[in-house]
Amino acid sequence: MSGNGVNRRDFLKILGWSGVGVAVAGCDRPTTVTLEEGKEEVVAYLQPEEYVIPGVGVWFASTCQQCAAGCGVHGRVREGRVLKMEGNPDSSINYGKLCQMGQAGLQGHYNPDRIKKPLLRKGGSLTEVTWEEALGALEQKVGAASGLAGDRFAWFTGTVSGHQSVLLSAHLAALGSQHHFVHEVINNAVGRAVNLDMLGEAMPRYRLDEAKVILSFGSDFLGAGISPVYFSTAYAKFRTGSPRGVLIQVEPKMTLTGGNADLWVPIRPGTEGAFALGIANQLLKQGVDAAGVPENIRALIASHDAEKVASITGSSADRLARIATLLKERSPSLVLAGASVEGHAHGYSAAAAVMMLNMLLGNVGKTIVAGGSSPFPQMEAKMGGTRDLIAFADAADKKNLDVVFFYGANPVYTAPSHLGLTEKLKNIPFKVAFSNFPDETALSADLVLPVLSPYEDWGTHMGIYQPEQKVVSIQQPLMEPLYPNKGFGDLLLAFLKMRKVKEYESFTDYYSYLKNAFTALPATVKGGALTNDEFWGKTLQKGLLEVPTVVGTLKPRLVEINLPEYKEDAQRPFHLVPSGRLGLWDGRHANLPWLQEAPDQISKIVWTSWAEIHPATAARLGVEQGDFLRITSDQGALEAQVYIHKGIHIDAIAVPMGQGHEEYGRYAKGRGVNPLKIISPGADARTGELALYGTRVTAAAAGRREFLVKLSSNETQLGRKMVATVTADVFNRAEPKTIT
């Protein structure tokens, strides 16, 4: 074993052979210990260590970190290697289930492109250095002697929670900086702002299982949403209820959720707010009580009669009336807004118009109820959006930053070109990336610190959406580190010790810090009279700690709604839809070969980018499937192969996020295009979030064609009974009720 890492035996000594020792004892690396090396005694498997039974897998609990949902997982460990992830049945987020991203996390852990040693920029290029040298260079820049203080320092991260978030905040406080930029491309930041203003709670509990009708405006809760597995389990209850729930999806491009809708309603991008007001208009016409609605909003609703809304949105007046009738007749319903509503300059107002429908329909208190809060607000997830990306680019532009630490985010890839981030980053003298992979941000940094993978490191997490029960979820090592690197929590402690020696010197490592934090909890949280070690062991075994949840009440109130007139753009007639994918997500999973080869749920395309267009649009543009389409915005152009289907509005062109990496290892680099790059400037007026769905583009055949690589060449069943469909009437009448 390499000399500079933490030796396994030392590691176990630190852990004191407690319940944790149990977890780690299953993690030997027999293949790497050889006689020739002579560094460790070779022990035959005839005398295996405790808990290692050759040929038998043992499961350990941990937390998935493939997205911010924070699902509980079990990892199967055999002969010291982690082999398979499954959901933790004790988790109230995923109930033992796991999505494809969670399954594929192992390929990040075992990825052949992982950075093995710290990289330091020397003479313009990144060079491998030892951890001593790397941390030495870092101490020079951010240590007590560096004089760095205040807002000249910043953290730039993805969603963080748990004790890492606590330590990260402490580090910022120690330096006296306010700058914690939190960035997620797939987020619900606008929706949170709307909820906070209109309900008094940013993330209330949506009772899908109670709803009889769900009207979803572009909310891809089954796919690229806030907690895909949680909502999928709830969706199953919604669909098997009695009567079966009805899902209507209104959006410009069919998402995974739209693909499962009973009625999929295409809509001109940016007119969802008008559609919602049109529904409100119909509801009032049908006698829904609007006593609490102020006069100005009532006037706004009155101005959105069916014919006007139909002409704005490209839908039909008849359909509007029918949806309103359905919502009124089958109560309670649930109306949701998603990324395609929120991603406009008027995103807040549009989402507010959607939320107003819930109030008119009396859903608040029935299908939208208070989600509650935990007693540990400092550990709850710090959720981000794109506003912080703009603020960060601005700070870099004004040369306000001397040192920035990047963790769990890849802004050089996700930032639209108009932010000019690549150029502006040159204004920051010292950039540190805590990254395992040679992604775009890491390769533009001055120091790259390869942290341990989520399967090798300690940590605690709180999922961003925990509406039923607040839990602190444990992340524990499922095997020994592949490379002798350092854990993120250990690094945070080391940074804190650079500034606040006294406060943190008693913690030898992050593990002892965590154990201390848990055993110091009051008995009410611990649940029963247990010794510290018993409690800690039990918590690790279960993988999570349920903490008391304080459920408040929602305080519904209406807000101003300002929707602009929809305008055609003769020069750029199409809307660009940069859709998120359950799979490659915002591009962070493009280096996982399983997910590259897992077909997109809607188009079934693998390994590349594509542009989805409607057959009528294809005819208008004179392109066929496989033709390259050149899509041009005011920020640039990209070319992608055309995929033609009828699940997209005729005025929209959808290019999925995820591909178009310039770096990021062998599986991701140089594959497809990144639609975020050609997003036009613009942000939501209220929240400052980027208007990701507000870009107008032109499109023209690029004059070349390639075979479009996808699963299955048949789009139809050729008259065979492959997927048979029955009506919900039949289902409600004939479905055997005895089987669960």
Next chain:
Amino acid sequence: MSITNLINDWSRYRKGAEEGGFHEYEHQWAMVVDLNKCIGCNACSVACYAENNLPVVGETRFAKNQGMHWMRVERFWDEPDLQPYVATASNSLDAWIEGNPPAPRSALKPSNPAPIAEGMLERDGKGFNEQFGFHGTKSEYQDFGGSFLPMMCQQCHSATCEPVCPVAATYHTPDGLNAQVYNRCIGSRYCSNNCPYRLRFFNFWSYYEDAWPEPLHMQLNPDLTVRDKGVMEKCTFCVHRIRVVKDEARMENRKVKDGEFATACVQSCPTSALVFGDKMDPDSQVAKLWNAHQVKQGPYKQTKENKELRGYRILEGLNTDPSVMYLERVREV
């Protein structure tokens, strides 16, 4: 071995469909796929890759239909004007089974793409039901979403792949599984030619050479092999997981309990659309579902008392007798 024994053994196996097929199984591992719950998310497929050492073949090989996805999720649009093929009474598979072969394949090819008719994109103001009828809809949009279909080996009880294997590499186990013996397989590919579901996958390459660059190979599941070039492979219903629980049950002198384990795909399914179990165990969820939906193993055509029950088996008219029952997709109209 005498000729009498041979004939006796033979006639034990040779039970026709009208007699309900072979009866002496120890277990009958079976599955139910509820298309009302399936959202087409792909979790099952990737779970299968993780569990069964499936190689990632890369873009160019995938383009040649060499993808090794034992579990795949098909998505049908069922909209005739993308590929102008409309099933009629005379060219459907049902008609073919009844003795009327479908029109030759060339007749299915798209003629000139239909021109966009004047006013096609306008609404005609018709009612919900009229305007959005089911198959063969004239609607210009995908009004009812997609049709997702998880497809794994259907573990047929009269499998078309089994009798054509020249070396008996694929055979039927006493568990009712359609098994593949890798080291007996000579790669004739007759079985995959004969599989009507396209669920057998051939190793055209030695994928281990480039599918698992170090240290990706450390994830490989030691419970099963990595297959080499020239071998046919397919979904096994996670037979290695079945082995473990059967061994454990035998050591504890008990029967395998329902829900004691599940295949990788069933375990991961976020909506629990997939159910797995032993159909011989009358208390298993699988057996209950098959019974409740009045789907019987054996016949090539189901005679249900209640015709509205959703259970069906894919292409069962070919008399393959699959072990996977699908429950029809549901849409509100």
